[in-house]
Amino acid sequence: MNWEAVLAPYAQAVEELKIKLKGIRKQYEYESKHSPIEFITGRVKPVKSILEKTELRNIPLDGVEELPDIAGVRVVCPFVDDIYAIVNMIRSRKDLTIAEEKDYITHKKASGYRSYHIIIEYPVETIHGVKMVLAEVQIRTLAMNFWATNEHSLNYKYKGQIPSAIQSRLQRAAEAAFRLDEEMSAIKNEVLEAKRIFHRK
Amino acid sequence: MNWEAVLAPYAQAVEELKIKLKGIRKQYEYESKHSPIEFITGRVKPVKSILEKTELRNIPLDGVEELPDIAGVRVVCPFVDDIYAIVNMIRSRKDLTIAEEKDYITHKKASGYRSYHIIIEYPVETIHGVKMVLAEVQIRTLAMNFWATNEHSLNYKYKGQIPSAIQSRLQRAAEAAFRLDEEMSAIKNEVLEAKRIFHRK
Amino acid sequence: MNWEAVLAPYAQAVEELKIKLKGIRKQYEYESKHSPIEFITGRVKPVKSILEKTELRNIPLDGVEELPDIAGVRVVCPFVDDIYAIVNMIRSRKDLTIAEEKDYITHKKASGYRSYHIIIEYPVETIHGVKMVLAEVQIRTLAMNFWATNEHSLNYKYKGQIPSAIQSRLQRAAEAAFRLDEEMSAIKNEVLEAKRIFHRK
Amino acid sequence: MNWEAVLAPYAQAVEELKIKLKGIRKQYEYESKHSPIEFITGRVKPVKSILEKTELRNIPLDGVEELPDIAGVRVVCPFVDDIYAIVNMIRSRKDLTIAEEKDYITHKKASGYRSYHIIIEYPVETIHGVKMVLAEVQIRTLAMNFWATNEHSLNYKYKGQIPSAIQSRLQRAAEAAFRLDEEMSAIKNEVLEAKRIFHRK
Numbered sequence: 131m132n133w134e135a136v137l138a139p140y141a142q143a144v145e146e147l148k149i150k151l152k153g154i155r156k157q158y159e160y161e162s163k164h165s166p167i168e169f170i171t172g173r174v175k176p177v178k179s180i181l182e183k184t185e186l187r188n189i190p191l192d193g194v195e196e197l198p199d200i201a202g203v204r205v206v207c208p209f210v211d212d213i214y215a216i217v218n219m220i221r222s223r224k225d226l227t228i229a230e231e232k233d234y235i236t237h238k239k240a241s242g243y244r245s246y247h248i249i250i251e252y253p254v255e256t257i258h259g260v261k262m263v264l265a266e267v268q269i270r271t272l273a274m275n276f277w278a279t280n281e282h283s284l285n286y287k288y289k290g291q292i293p294s295a296i297q298s299r300l301q302r303a304a305e306a307a308f309r310l311d312e313e314m315s316a317i318k319n320e321v322l323e324a325k326r327i328f329h330r331k
Numbered sequence: 332m333n334w335e336a337v338l339a340p341y342a343q344a345v346e347e348l349k350i351k352l353k354g355i356r357k358q359y360e361y362e363s364k365h366s367p368i369e370f371i372t373g374r375v376k377p378v379k380s381i382l383e384k385t386e387l388r389n390i391p392l393d394g395v396e397e398l399p400d401i402a403g404v405r406v407v408c409p410f411v412d413d414i415y416a417i418v419n420m421i422r423s424r425k426d427l428t429i430a431e432e433k434d435y436i437t438h439k440k441a442s443g444y445r446s447y448h449i450i451i452e453y454p455v456e457t458i459h460g461v462k463m464v465l466a467e468v469q470i471r472t473l474a475m476n477f478w479a480t481n482e483h484s485l486n487y488k489y490k491g492q493i494p495s496a497i498q499s500r501l502q503r504a505a506e507a508a509f510r511l512d513e514e515m516s517a518i519k520n521e522v523l524e525a526k527r528i529f530h531r532k
Numbered sequence: 533m534n535w536e537a538v539l540a541p542y543a544q545a546v547e548e549l550k551i552k553l554k555g556i557r558k559q560y561e562y563e564s565k566h567s568p569i570e571f572i573t574g575r576v577k578p579v580k581s582i583l584e585k586t587e588l589r590n591i592p593l594d595g596v597e598e599l600p601d602i603a604g605v606r607v608v609c610p611f612v613d614d615i616y617a618i619v620n621m622i623r624s625r626k627d628l629t630i631a632e633e634k635d636y637i638t639h640k641k642a643s644g645y646r647s648y649h650i651i652i653e654y655p656v657e658t659i660h661g662v663k664m665v666l667a668e669v670q671i672r673t674l675a676m677n678f679w680a681t682n683e684h685s686l687n688y689k690y691k692g693q694i695p696s697a698i699q700s701r702l703q704r705a706a707e708a709a710f711r712l713d714e715e716m717s718a719i720k721n722e723v724l725e726a727k728r729i730f731h732r733k
Numbered sequence: 734m735n736w737e738a739v740l741a742p743y744a745q746a747v748e749e750l751k752i753k754l755k756g757i758r759k760q761y762e763y764e765s766k767h768s769p770i771e772f773i774t775g776r777v778k779p780v781k782s783i784l785e786k787t788e789l790r791n792i793p794l795d796g797v798e799e800l801p802d803i804a805g806v807r808v809v810c811p812f813v814d815d816i817y818a819i820v821n822m823i824r825s826r827k828d829l830t831i832a833e834e835k836d837y838i839t840h841k842k843a844s845g846y847r848s849y850h851i852i853i854e855y856p857v858e859t860i861h862g863v864k865m866v867l868a869e870v871q872i873r874t875l876a877m878n879f880w881a882t883n884e885h886s887l888n889y890k891y892k893g894q895i896p897s898a899i900q901s902r903l904q905r906a907a908e909a910a911f912r913l914d915e916e917m918s919a920i921k922n923e924v925l926e927a928k929r930i931f932h933r934k
Contacts, residue, residue: 135361142354149350150456153343157458160336168681208682223456225426255351255424257358272678273712279570279674280610280716296719303715306708310675313705314682317698369882409883473879474913480771480875481811481917497920504916507909511876514906515883518899537763544756551752552858555745559860562738625858627828657753657826659760 131191133177139254139261140201144172147203147252147265154219166212166219168272172203198229198249201265206275209318210235210311213246213269220248220267227251229264241297242304243278245270273307273314332392334378340455340462341402345373348404348453348466355420367413367420369473373404399430399450402466407476410519411436411512414447414470421449421468428452430465442498443505444479446471474508474515533593535579541656541663542603546574549605549654549667556621568614568621570674574605600631600651603667608677611720612637612713615648615671622650622669629653631666643699644706645680647672675709675716734794736780742857742864743804747775750806750855750868757822769815769822771875775806801832801852804868809878812921813838813914816849816872823851823870830854832867844900845907846881848873876910876917 151170158165175183180194189196207213213235221228230249238244246269254261270278281300284292292300352371359366376384381395390397408414414436422429431450439445447470455462471479482501485493493501553572560567577585582596591598609615615637623630632651640646648671656663672680683702686694694702754773761768778786783797792799810816816838824831833852841847849872856863873881884903887895895903 132361135358138354138358138361141357142351145350145354146347149346150343153339153346154456154458156342157336157339160333160339161458163458208685219458222460224454224461225456253425255355255426257355257362257364257420259423260425272674272681276674276678276712280719283610284719299715299719303712303719306712306715310678310705310708310712313701313708317682317686317701317705409886473875473882477875477879477913481920484811485920500916500920504913504920507913507916511879511906511909511913514902514909518883518887518902518906534763537760540756540760540763543759544753547752547756548749551748552745555741555748556858556860558744559738559741562735562741563860565860621860624862626856626863627858655827657757657828659757659764659766659822661825662827 136194137174137177137200139256139263140265141174142254142256143201143252143263143265144174144203146254147201147267148172150225151203151205166207166209166215168206168208170203170205172201175200175202195264198264199266201252201263202268203265204268204270204275207269207271208314210271210315211318213271216269217246217248220250225252238304241281242301243281244274244304244308245278271311273310277304277307337395338375338378338401340457340464341466342375343455343457344402344453344464344466345375345404347455348402348468349373351426352404352406367408367410367416369407369409371404371406373402376401376403396465399465400467402453402464403469404466405469405471405476408470408472409515411472411516412519414472417470418447418449421451426453439505442482443502444482445475445505445509446479472512472515474511478505478508538596539576539579539602541658541665542667543576544656544658545603545654545665545667546576546605548656549603549669550574552627553605553607568609568611568617570608570610572605572607574603577602577604597666600666601668603654603665604670605667606670606672606677609671609673610716612673612717613720615673618671619648619650622652627654640706643683644703645683646676646706646710647680673713673716675712679706679709739797740777740780740803742859742866743868744777745857745859746804746855746866746868747777747806749857750804750870751775753828754806754808769810769812769818771809771811773806773808775804778803778805798867801867802869804855804866805871806868807871807873807878810872810874811917813874813918814921816874819872820849820851823853828855841907844884845904846884847877847907847911848881874914874917876913880907880910 148170151167155165155167155170158167175197180197180200183189183197184191184194194200205216207216217231220226227250228248229251230247232247234243234245234247248267248269250265250267251262252265254263277300280303284296284300288296349371352368356366356368356371359368376398381398381401384390384398385392385395395401406417408417418432421427428451429449430452431448433448435444435446435448449468449470451466451468452463453466455464478501481504485497485501489497550572553569557567557569557572560569577599582599582602585591585599586593586596596602607618609618619633622628629652630650631653632649634649636645636647636649650669650671652667652669653664654667656665679702682705686698686702690698751773754770758768758770758773761770778800783800783803786792786800787794787797797803808819810819820834823829830853831851832854833850835850837846837848837850851870851872853868853870854865855868856865880903883906887899887903891899
């Protein structure tokens with residue numbers, strides 16, 4: 131299987147989405163507005179992980195397109211409120227269609243994981259015509275991302291079976307991350323209020 | 332005037348078009364096919380040049396959007412035939428609309444300039460909604476690009492009034508570039524024929 | 533003053549240091565080792581900030597080179613221990629000299645700020661020969677960076693005079709960030725121990 | 734063999750050299766001077782080509798470091814004279830050592846190939862300390878590069894055995910490229926003379 135050729139449209143979707151979201155951040159900067167985007171990362175799922183997943187779910191190799199997260203983009207926000215600003219921005223875009231939304235912010239996972247996931251359908255122009263690909267956009271705060279990155283490493287280390295002692299530590303860390311976001315959100319409101327008072331003068 | 336904010340959609344169009352065309356080149360490579368794209372460059376017209384042009388044409392500053400070449404992308408091809416492959420690829424894309432085509436390949440300019448120009452309308456998602464911007468795509472061979480780059484420098488040096496002695500030298504250079512393209516085109520055909528014979532066996 | 537030309541060696545130092553540190557991260561990945569680098573950012577101090585600082589410190593404009601942070605690079609680490617791994621790596625490099633170190637990890641600032649700063653002397657090849665420039669490398673964990681980014685915005689908003697009510701909130705946030713790092717550090721040790729046990733078998 | 738890890742220092746050398754040479758070009762621009770650099774490209778030799786070469790030359794796999802062109806950087810210049818400006822700039826740099834120079838400009842190859850090659854020793858900081866790697870810098874004009882790119886494709890197609898009919902066509906193309914460079918060089922001189930006259934007034 132020529133994986134480079136098969137994955138090219140997904141890699142292309144990731145590149146285009148990254149450029150598009152980075153452009154959004156720059157526009158906020160140029161207009162001296164608070165940007166709800168701190169940074170953007172993206173990746174194509176490694177072939178090894180794709181094979182593990184297709185095997186696990188009994189998906190034939192030519193059904194790889196069903197996997198919703200071969201193309202993945204992550205938007206990291208300064209504040210919790212910013213997550214919903216990004217969600218609304220994505221919902222209003224004309225260059226993609228939303229296939230599914232999962233709100234792990236309001237409904238956090240048992241592990242402590244918090245993030246907003248949107249599966250989108252995104253058209254990519256290829257040398258064989260337009261191809262519609264699925265891509266997953268994950269939206270989280272810096273604190274959520276920090277926690278999730280570490281949990282991901284541990285999950286990888288322990289092959290999904292994190293010992294319960296470590297699991298409960300991870301939970302405590304998740305709570306600390308949550309508290310950090312709460313404190314920061316409160317500060318954000320004060321900043322905005324300070325500005326509102328200033329402009330009323 | 333906040334030029335960074337005004338030019339942001341044009342800069343965005345250039346970035347997106349570059350990423351999209353680079354993706355096309357990669358796809359040819361991944362499928363082991365001859366790529367009609369050698370390299371891609373892009374630029375936003377400098378503010379100084381925009382001001383010179385609006386003044387020259389008596390365009391008010393808020394009519395800057397009429398200028399078709401604020402966003403500019405250049406596709407450089409190995410062979411002359413490749414130019415038309417690119418033109419067809421652009422015509423078939425669903426993510427842009429063609430506003431105008433100028434074929435300075437078949438009808439070269441008096442100066443010796445050769446290139447294929449396409450003005451496109453390209454939708455950019457901004458923080459204020461979708462904005463349609465004009466962009467100019469220039470398509471040329473390496474030899475045409477080499478010549479045009481040098482002519483551009485001389486034009487800039489002499490403020491558009493290249494002395495006739497140098498002009499005639501430039502013409503001779505243009506002819507040499509043209510001959511180079513002709514020779515290379517002939518070789519391209521032989522290469523393709525050699526491959527056709529090989530595959531018939 | 534031609535600021536682009538004056539700042540070119542600093543911009544160059546930032547670009548080179550970023551490429552060099554990104555290379556270090558890749559090497560850890562290629563050898564399947566834990567990378568002490570999560571990500572790297574860099575920036576040249578904006579001209580406006582340079583002018584404010586030279587004015588404040590009564591530095592003449594041609595003494596701009598004395599400022600140690602015109603070129604700035606930030607290394608963000610997953611864990612606290614990783615900070616010292618980076619410090620040692622920088623100390624052992626042959627392509628730069630350390631001018632000064634400030635350990636705001638062991639000795640955090642009153643504001644709650646934590647970070648390790650290294651001022652380096654870095655040689656840049658210019659079109660006028662080698663030029664030695666000063667650059668500041670800031671090394672912090674993700675949690676420290678998250679907190680510092682927000683504090684920086686507030687400082688900017690309040691022009692260095694953050695109201696005490698918000699200041700005490702920031703302090704609480706700094707403590708939460710600190711606790712997060714502590715929890716994560718503990719987990720890191722368990723991960724390493726788990727691996728050590730595994731390898732003893 | 735973990736090729737990614739083995740080739741990492743070479744990839745690093747290419748990235749650093751590209752950033753360094755791009756910086757040189759920017760400095761000429763910022764100071765409004767003619768830049769002898771039009772563009773820079775770089776690549777690490779593909780593993781397949783490395784294996785073919787080690788086999789051909791009977792080099793054991795751990796002797797891969799002897800190959801002088803695993804890391805390759807190409808500097809493309811507008812004019813022939815610019816090539817020697819680049820050669821002098823490289824000779825004067827303190828961050829590398831020259832191991833060998835080959836002047837295929839003055840002494841073109843039988844095939845018609847023209848280019849200036851410099852083999853350098855370049856120190857790369859790795860996670861195991863400093864490693865000295867060999868890298869090849871190729872310096873050519875746009876016309877030489879155009880020709881060489883096409884000859885390379887044909888050589889690849891015909892596995893080094895280009896039929897003599899095509900070979901003689903390539904030769905004619907090489908002559909046309911040479912003539913183009915000659916014409917352009919003459920124009921360059923006139924431009925410089927025009928400027929000298931202007932400044933004498």
